Amino acid sequence: MPSMNEPRETWDRITGDGEAQSKALVLLKRQGVTFQTFLKCGSPAVAQGVTNKNYWEINNNAAPLIVLPVYDGPVPSIYWPVDDPVLCDLVAWRQNDPHNWHFLVGDYPAFLGQFWADDAAFVHDNITLYSTPLDWLRGDGSGSVVLDWDLARPDFLQMGGIVTENMSLGERALSCLRQPEPNLPEVSVLMGAS
Numbered sequence: 001m002p003s004m005n006e007p008r009e010t011w012d013r014i015t016g017d018g019e020a021q022s023k024a025l026v027l028l029k030r031q032g033v034t035f036q037t038f039l040k041c042g043s044p045a046v047a048q049g050v051t052n053k054n055y056w057e058i059n060n061n062a063a064p065l066i067v068l069p070v071y072d073g074p075v076p077s078i079y080w081p082v083d084d085p086v087l088c089d090l091v092a093w094r095q096n097d098p099h100n101w102h103f104l105v106g107d108y109p110a111f112l113g114q115f116w117a118d119d120a121a122f123v124h125d126n127i128t129l130y131s132t133p134l135d136w137l138r139g140d141g142s143g144s145v146v147l148d149w150d151l152a153r154p155d156f157l158q159m160g161g162i163v164t165e166n167m168s169l170g171e172r173a174l175s176c177l178r179q180p181e182p183n184l185p186e187v188s189v190l191m192g193a194s
Contacts, residue, residue: 006105007069007070007087007088007089007090007104007105007107008087010058010090010104011045011067011069011087011090013058014045014047014058014067015043015045020045020046020047020067021043021044021045021046023045023046023064024038024043024044024045024046024066024067025038027046027066027095028044028066028134028137031095031098031134031138032138033134033137033138034140036140037137037138037140037141038137039077039078039079040075040077040079040080040140040141041068041075041077041136041137041141042068042069042071042075042076042077043077044066044067044068044137045066045067046064046065046066046067047064047065047067047092048060048061048062048063048064048065049062049063049064049065049067049092050062051065051092051094051102052102054102054103054106055102055103055104055105055106056092056102056103056104057104063094064094064095065092065093065094065102066092066093066094066095066134067090067091067092068090068091068092068112068133068137069087069089069090070087070088070089070090070091070103070108070109070112070114070147071085071086071087071088071114071115072086072088072109072114073085073086073114073115073118074115075113075115075141088107088108088109089103089104089105089106089107089108090103090104090105091103091104091108091112091133091147092104093132093133093134098132098133098134098135099131099132101132101133108147108148109147109148109151110146110147110148110151110152110155111144111145111146111147111152111155112133112136112144112145112147113136113141113142113143113144113145114144116128116142116143116144117144117152117155117159118155120155120158120159120160121155121156121158121159122158124158124159124160125159125160125161126159126160126161126162126163127143127144127159127161127162127163128142128143128144128163128164128165129143129144129145129146129162129163129164129165129169129173130143130144130145130165130169131145131165131166131168131169132145133145135165139165143163146172146173146176149172149176152176153176153177153179156173156176156177157177
């Protein structure tokens with residue numbers, strides 16, 4: 001069940017004193033994430049929380065989760081100030097299980113790194129896809145992670161190409177692209193209309 005908290009409220013609660021972000025920096029550096037990427041990608045944090053199939057929520061008696069903000073558009077950072085960032089959700093995963101991530105509210109765009117996907121679709125350029133949020137961070141926060149394959153498909157169709165970090169992700173992207181087009185209704189014009 002998704003949390004009733006707004007992502008901004010929860011993010012501010014987690015990161016209020018900066019300690020959660022310091023803990024994340026230590027954990028993520030051990031997993032190959034650079035300090036520069038940490039600052040560039042919305043400064044992940046550590047929070048104690050419980051998870052179920054798709055969602056997570058704060059619980060001070062639970063094991064730690066790495067939490068990353070999900071923005072619809074540019075990620076605000078010290079390198080790139082954003083006036084009104086659109087924080088949609090918070091994605092979280094256990095340090096030892098980065099392939100199994102969870103959402104706070106389930107209101108997320110098609111991609112983590114939505115800005116990169118929007119840009120690639122707009123200029124008909126290539127996009128680099130990563131399998132997990134941790135892999136995305138290891139990749140310097142450039143490119144994207146698909147959060148919702150159905151929402152991603154229209155963007156894929158506008159891109160020049162898709163580059164994936166591994167074969168299974170490439171196969172998943174091909175499968176998404178090969179989905180049949182929906183049945184489109186016939187469009188007609190009334191006689192005498194201009």
